[in-house]
Amino acid sequence: MQNLLSDAVLLARIQFAFTISFHILFPAFTIGLAAFIATLEVMHTRTGRPHYDRLARMWTKVFAVSFAMGVVSGIVLSYQFGTNWSGFSLIVGNVVAPLIGYEVLTAFFLEATFLGILLFGRDRVPRWLHTTSAILVAVGTSLSAFWILAANSWMHTPTGHEVRDGIVYPVSWFQIIFNPSFPYRLVHMLNAAYLTTSLVVLAVGARYLLANRHIEEGRTMMRMGVGMIAILAPLQLVIGDLHGLNTAKHQPAKVAAMEAHWDGSKPAPLVLFAWPDREAETNHFEISIPKAASLIITHDPDGLFPGLKDFPRDERPPVAPVFFSFRLMVGCGMVMIATGLLGAWLWWRKRLFTTTWFLKFVAPQWPLGFIAVLAGWMVTEIGRQPWIAHGILRTADAISPVSASSLVVSLSAFIVVYTLVFGVGILYVRRLLVKGPPTKPAHAEALPNRPLSAAQDALRGGAAEGARS
Amino acid sequence: MNSLLASAPMGPLEFSVPVIWALLLATATILYVVLDGFDLGIAILFPLFPEEHQRDLMMNSVAPYWDGNETWLVLGGGALWVAFPLAYSIIMPALYLPMIALLLALIFRGVAFEFRWAAKPHHRKWDLAFTGGSIVAAFAQGVVVGGLLQGITVTNGRFGGGTLDWLTPFSVFCGLSIVIGYATIGAAWLMMRTEGEVAERARRLARPLFLLLIAVVVIISVWTPLAIPRIAERWFAWPNLLLLSPVPVLTAAVAFWGLWAIAKGRHNQPFFAAVVLFLLAFAGLVISNIPYLVPPTIDIWQAAASPSSQVFMLIGTVLLLPIILMYTGFVYWVFRGKLRTGEGYH
Numbered sequence: 001m002q003n004l005l006s007d008a009v010l011l012a013r014i015q016f017a018f019t020i021s022f023h024i025l026f027p028a029f030t031i032g033l034a035a036f037i038a039t040l041e042v043m044h045t046r047t048g049r050p051h052y053d054r055l056a057r058m059w060t061k062v063f064a065v066s067f068a069m070g071v072v073s074g075i076v077l078s079y080q081f082g083t084n085w086s087g088f089s090l091i092v093g094n095v096v097a098p099l100i101g102y103e104v105l106t107a108f109f110l111e112a113t114f115l116g117i118l119l120f121g122r123d124r125v126p127r128w129l130h131t132t133s134a135i136l137v138a139v140g141t142s143l144s145a146f147w148i149l150a151a152n153s154w155m156h157t158p159t160g161h162e163v164r165d166g167i168v169y170p171v172s173w174f175q176i177i178f179n180p181s182f183p184y185r186l187v188h189m190l191n192a193a194y195l196t197t198s199l200v201v202l203a204v205g206a207r208y209l210l211a212n213r214h215i216e217e218g219r220t221m222m223r224m225g226v227g228m229i230a231i232l233a234p235l236q237l238v239i240g241d242l243h244g245l246n247t248a249k250h251q252p253a254k255v256a257a258m259e260a261h262w263d264g265s266k267p268a269p270l271v272l273f274a275w276p277d278r279e280a281e282t283n284h285f286e287i288s289i290p291k292a293a294s295l296i297i298t299h300d301p302d303g304l305f306p307g308l309k310d311f312p313r314d315e316r317p318p319v320a321p322v323f324f325s326f327r328l329m330v331g332c333g334m335v336m337i338a339t340g341l342l343g344a345w346l347w348w349r350k351r352l353f354t355t356t357w358f359l360k361f362v363a364p365q366w367p368l369g370f371i372a373v374l375a376g377w378m379v380t381e382i383g384r385q386p387w388i389a390h391g392i393l394r395t396a397d398a399i400s401p402v403s404a405s406s407l408v409v410s411l412s413a414f415i416v417v418y419t420l421v422f423g424v425g426i427l428y429v430r431r432l433l434v435k436g437p438p439t440k441p442a443h444a445e446a447l448p449n450r451p452l453s454a455a456q457d458a459l460r461g462g463a464a465e466g467a468r469s
Numbered sequence: 470m471n472s473l474l475a476s477a478p479m480g481p482l483e484f485s486v487p488v489i490w491a492l493l494l495a496t497a498t499i500l501y502v503v504l505d506g507f508d509l510g511i512a513i514l515f516p517l518f519p520e521e522h523q524r525d526l527m528m529n530s531v532a533p534y535w536d537g538n539e540t541w542l543v544l545g546g547g548a549l550w551v552a553f554p555l556a557y558s559i560i561m562p563a564l565y566l567p568m569i570a571l572l573l574a575l576i577f578r579g580v581a582f583e584f585r586w587a588a589k590p591h592h593r594k595w596d597l598a599f600t601g602g603s604i605v606a607a608f609a610q611g612v613v614v615g616g617l618l619q620g621i622t623v624t625n626g627r628f629g630g631g632t633l634d635w636l637t638p639f640s641v642f643c644g645l646s647i648v649i650g651y652a653t654i655g656a657a658w659l660m661m662r663t664e665g666e667v668a669e670r671a672r673r674l675a676r677p678l679f680l681l682l683i684a685v686v687v688i689i690s691v692w693t694p695l696a697i698p699r700i701a702e703r704w705f706a707w708p709n710l711l712l713l714s715p716v717p718v719l720t721a722a723v724a725f726w727g728l729w730a731i732a733k734g735r736h737n738q739p740f741f742a743a744v745v746l747f748l749l750a751f752a753g754l755v756i757s758n759i760p761y762l763v764p765p766t767i768d769i770w771q772a773a774a775s776p777s778s779q780v781f782m783l784i785g786t787v788l789l790l791p792i793i794l795m796y797t798g799f800v801y802w803v804f805r806g807k808l809r810t811g812e813g814y815h
Contacts, residue, residue, distance in 0.1 A: 065583045071536060072579035076572045078543050082550060082561030083568050086627070089561075093554030094778040101551040101782045104544050105789040109797070112540045116533035116800050124803055170777045400562035403632050410569045417573050421580055428587040 011407035012084045012399045015414060017381075019076050021374055022418050026070030028373045031145060031190065032197025033063050034111075034138035036224075037118075041131040051216045054437035056134075058217075062432050064119050069425045071112070073418070078104075084407075085388075088398035092168045092389050095161050095176055096151050103147035111140030142190065149189055153182035155389045156380065157250045168392060180250055184243035185380075191236050192376065195336060196369025198228035202339075203366035204433050206359040214436045219353055225362075226343035226352065233336035240333070241296070247383075248297050251390060252306040253315060254383030257322040259293045260286075264307035268293035273327075276319040281309055317385045325378035332372035339365065479770065486780060487773040490552035491762070493786060497548055499751050501541035503654070503744050508535045510655020512578060512603035513648060515596060517674060523667050524596060526808055528582065530662045533804045535582060537797055539575070551782045553772035555626065556762040563621045563628040564613050564635050571609035577602030607651045608644035612636075615643030618757070619697060623766045639696055646685040650747065653678040657740035660731075664807045668736075675731045675739055682743075683724045686750060690717070693757065699765055700757045713756060720749045 037059050044052035078100065081089050089097070117125060117133040125133075160175025161168050170176055202225025208218030248255045255261075260276040260283050261268045270292030274283035291301040298305055308316050339362055346352045388395040511527045518524055531538075550557040561568060581599035585592045616635030623629055656678055659671035694701035704713055727742030760768040773779060 065587060068536075068580050068583045071539070072576040075539070075543055075575060079546050079561065079568060079572055082546070082557045083565050084562075086558035086562050089550060090554050090558040090626075093550055093557070094775045097547070097551040097554060097557075097774070098778050098782040098785075101547045102785055104540065104547045105785055105793065108540045108543055109537060109793045112536035113793075113796055113800050115536055117803060120533045121803055169775045170781070173777075173781055400558075400565070401628050402562050402565045406565050406632050409566070413569065413573055417576060421576055425580060425584065428584060431587070 008402065008404045008407055009396050009399055011404060011411055012402075013395065015407065015411045016080060016084060018411070018418070019073065019080065019414055021377070022422055023070065023073040023077055024373060024377060025370055026066050026073065027141065027145070028193050028196045028370060029200065030063060030067050030070055031138075031141040031193035032195075033059060033066065034134070034141045035194070036197055036201060037063060038131070038134040038138045039224075041134050045127065045131060051220060051437070054439075055217050055220065058432065058437040060118060062429055064115075065425055065429050065432070067111075067115065069422055073422070076414075082400075084400050084402065085398050086400040088388055088393065091166065091393050091398070092155075095154065095158075095168050095170050098170075098173075099147050099151040099154070099177065103144055103151075107140045107144035107147065111137050111144070114140070145190055145193070146186060149186045150177045150179070150182055153185045154179045156185075156384055157181040158389055158392055163392065168389075181243075181246055184239065184246045188236070188239050188243050188376075189373075191232055191239055192369065192373050194228060195232050195236060196373060198225045198232065199336065199339075199362075199369045200366045201225045202229065202343075202362050203364070206363045208436065209353055210356070210359050210363060217437050222343075222352055223347070226340065226347055229336055230340035230344035233333065233340040236333060237337065240330075244297065247380075248305055251384065253308065253311045253317060254322065254380070255297060256306055256308045256311070257317045257319045257383055258326040258379060259297070260319060260323045261293060261305070261307045262309050264304060264310045267291045267302050267304065268297070268307070270296065271323075274323070276323050278316070278319055314386065317383050322379055322383045325375040325382070329372050329375035329379060332368050332375065335365070335368060336372075482776055482780075483773070484770070486776060486783065487552070487769045489783065490548065490773070490779055491760075491769045494545065494548050494552065495751070495755060497541050497545040499748060501538070501545055502751065503747055504534070504538035504541060506651045506654045506747065507531065507658035507740075508538055508655075509578070509603040509607050510651040510653065511659060512581075512599045512655075513607065513652045514655050514659075514671075514674065515600040518667065518670060521592075523670075526663055526667050527659060528585065528599070530659065530808050532582060533800060535579075537800065539579065542575075552774055552779055553762055553769065554774050556767060556772035559621060559623055559626075559628045559763050559767065560617065563630060564616050566632070567609045567612040567616065567635060571606055571613070574602045574605035574609060578606055603651075604648055607648045611644035611647030612640045614647070614754070615640030618643070618693065618700075618754070618764065620765050621763050623763060639692060642692070643689070646689060649678065649681050649685050650750075653682045654740065654743040654747065657743045660735075661737050661740045662807060668807075672731065672734060676728070679724075679727050679731060679739070679743075682746070686720065686724075686746070690753065697757075703757055716749060716753055716756070720746065720753075723749065 037056055040052050040056040040059065043049075044056060081100075114133040114136040117130065118137055121133065122130055154176055157180040158168075159179045160170065160172040162171050163169070201221045205218045205221025205225055208214040209222065244255065244258075256264070259268055260271045260274050262281050262283070267290075269286075269288035269290045271283060271286055271288045274286040274288070276283050294303045294305065295301045297303070308319065342358060343352060343362070346355050346358055352358070384390060386394050386396065388398045508531045511531060515524055515527065518527060546557075549560070577598040579602075581595045581602065585595035585599065588595050612635060615637070619637060619639055621628065621630065622634065653675070656671045656675040660668055660675060663671070694704055703709060723742055723745045727739055727746065730738035730742055758764050760770070762769050762772045
């Protein structure tokens with residue numbers, strides 16, 4: 001029985017990790033993309049230059065496909081709190097559920113409804129209203145991030161509540177929403193989302209220039225991408241550092257796992273590589289810079305911060321996944337900073353569009369933001385273990401009374417369906433981007449007897465072009 | 470956990486706020502059933518409209534709204550969790566497999582709205598995903614309602630039953646009923662919003678579908694009290710029999726109204742008749758179960774969240790729901806009027 005139960009916990013965790021990892025890819029992309037499209041629409045209105053409009057049309061089609069995948073994978077999550085984590089739903093529901101409720105009311109309806117106008121209303125509403133719809137969709141995606149990150153941050157750094165008879169009750173909604181880690185997490189994630197989109201935009205622009213097609217669009221995307229990354233990537237380093245300090249204060253065990261720091265009585269080296277061993281409570285094959293981690297975490301080379309051994313064994317997070325994910329995220333961030341600074345320098349030297357090695361360097365970078373986002377979430381979520389709500393409820397005590405066999409069925413179904421459906425969806429997005437912006441005049445798309453959706457027109461052309469080449 | 474179910478002295482706030490939330494939950498549910506009902510319905514009818522251009526038109530007739538319509542389902546689930554966390558934490562695990570089936574089916578249905586166009590001319594597989602997803606989603610919703618109606622085993626404030634407790638002939642029949650109901654309102658939607666051959670075919674389908682729906686409503690109305698004694702008691706005890714008699718009488722009247730409107734070829738009336746029929750069926754469901762949220766053990770006051778949580782969310786709902794309804798109405802207005810074959814939104 002004990003065996004079965006522990007299996008059920010593991011299966012439920014794998015299912016949640018799998019479904020939420022797939023889901024986060026889409027918001028991480030669409031939060032920035034909505035803002036990008038709104039910017040393009042505003043630029044078109046202000047300058048009247050048609051290539052802004054062509055870009056807006058292409059990216060709106062990409063947005064439509066990506067957003068649909070985000071919506072359907074998001075509904076799964078909103079119900080999974082109940083189907084798989086009924087202990088969590090009941091014990092912290094008084095605090096967490098209203099935050100999700102506010103997400104639905106302030107964000108989901110806004111983005112879902114105005115998306116209809118953004119996708120299908122181009123010729124039905126005045127230009128300004130179409131642009132406003134794009135802006136409202138962008139506002140909706142950010143509001144959604146606000147509430148979901150408030151709920152998530154509360155699980156990491158819970159405040160403003162009290163526990164009676166094992167159930168959490170709200171005391172101060174302000175403290176619950178603006179809990180200690182929330183401002184850092186919100187800014188870190190929104191910045192990550194904008195970086196993710198900027199990298200995709202930059203990579204697509206570089207590919208167009210390398211292929212010597214859609215030159216004007218490619219240059220605009222290069223400029224906008226480099227401009228964003230040159231500012232946001234270094235900024236992300238600063239935000240990340242501040243977020244890390246906040247974590248060190250409120251979740252020291254997580255920071256110890258991130259740094260694979262076992263002995264808190266000595267200043268910590270910055271471990272560049274190691275194989276952390278949870279049983280032996282030490283690192284193998286360690287390569288490290290003495291005292292550097294203490295400098296980063298405490299801003300003092302001789303500063304001390306708790307090591308993993310300072311925590312009871314059953315309150316330590318898994319070390320290796322947190323340690324490696326953190327390095328992967330930081331590594332991606334370093335590449336982004338290099339891209340931003342190099343790009344800015346080339347732009348200043350007026351060689352941004354002609355430096356082939358730079359174009360080839362950024363062309364494969366489109367997945368970088370996604371990888372960093374996933375790695376970052378692995379760090380923070382695995383680093384919170386064994387807690388689901390830090391200090392209040394353990395993950396193992398939060399699951400539903402659902403049999404392991406049901407979980408096997410549902411988990412297998414999720415894996416098959418997600419791989420199939422979202423795999424195909426990502427291929428469709430790729431086809432839209434390979435096809436590129438519309439080349440014919442805008443009104444040609446509106447011929448009668450041609451049923452249209454947001455994505456159809458470009459792809460028909462894309463398929464034809466694929467057949468030609 | 471037992472303390473959760475103990476009855477504490479109730480003040481006016483503790484009594485009235487759960488009632489308001491129950492009403493809001495009912496509103497979200499019925500809005501979802503009507504709004505996503507016709508979206509799912511047109512997809513269920515896809516196989517009966519073999520031509521590509523017919524299917525294009527059908528999909529275009531709901532494309533600008535489907536996402537907003539589906540959001541009512543998210544609000545319904547969210548409201549259940551916010552206002553009645555105990556009920557949420559019991560119902561969801563109890564109906565685990567049908568809920569998962571519903572979520573997976575909605576994935577196929579939802580992405581088909583975009584993928585179908587993206588895949589053209591190789592879009593047949595997404596036609597299939599659109600129809601299959603919608604049929605399974607509708608069926609699973611019916612099974613969930615049936616499973617809830619027939620009762621959930623609760624032990625110490627948690628779901629205490631087995632994996633397949635929900636699977637009975639009754640819940641399966643409820644699943645079929647919802648598929649038929651959505652197909653009917655889908656046909657009525659097409660009569661209202663399209664012209665030409667699609668509208669004409671929808672009108673020919675509407676009559677048998679409406680008759681089938683009436684048959685299903687009658688069967689469920691007989692089966693439910695026969696299978697579930699507490700519901701028989703609710704409807705047939707004196708004076709309830711008299712007080713509740715308007716429900717079946719009105720249902721019969723609406724059934725005739727719908728059939729008449731279809732026969733006369735009215736454009737809008739069949740849709741509204743179907744909506745009223747849905748409302749009456751839902752009213753019957755609510756009457757059968759008041760005050761239980763998890764029949765037959767947990768009522769809305771036992772399941773209620775802390776008053777602070779309910780009030781905090783209620784403030785937001787009272788402020789935001791009218792705004793949501795306003796801009797939802799605005800989008801329906803922007804895309805008003807009939808679609809002709811070959812016409813789309815661009």
